[in-house]
Ligand SMILES: [Zn+2]
């Protein structure tokens with residue numbers, strides 16, 4: 393990862409530092425990932441953009457210290473996967489729907505994998521049904537909601553009961 397964008401100029405007093413005022417945020421701060429800078433070295437209003445490690449899901453991301461310590465309207469420093477806006481170790485298609493992940497096209501999706509998309513993602517992905525050798529494109533969210541299945545799988549399904557009933561009595 394690149395180094396933090398704005399290193400702190402001078403240390404705040406311990407009781408006024410990020411670690412002194414927000415111990416919970418200090419727990420998500422690893423000096424080893426931030427060029428040795430610690431949560432004691434910055435104030436809560438700092439514009440430094442360190443790497444955070446979510447204590448809930450383990451995801452790592454960057455956001456300004458002030459976005460996390462002093463969130464204002466329009467700035468939300470929360471962990472993206474936990475906030476539901478990005479895939480992470482606990483929130484991704486591979487984890488929530490292994491059945492759909494098994495139909496993920498092995499070669500046509502570039503860097504996108506079932507572990508890097510959320511189940512509700514609007515991204516278009518390629519899918520592959522192995523039994524039918526059928527490849528198609530569909531939005532992840534549509535598939536998650538049960539739509540956009542392999543056309544051959546849908547065709548192979550038995551007729552609904554009502555159709556069979558009508559046939560029985562129409563002869
Ligand atoms: Zn998280």
Ligand SMILES: [Zn+2]
Pocket residue numbers: 521522523524526542543544545546
């Ligand atoms: Zn199929």
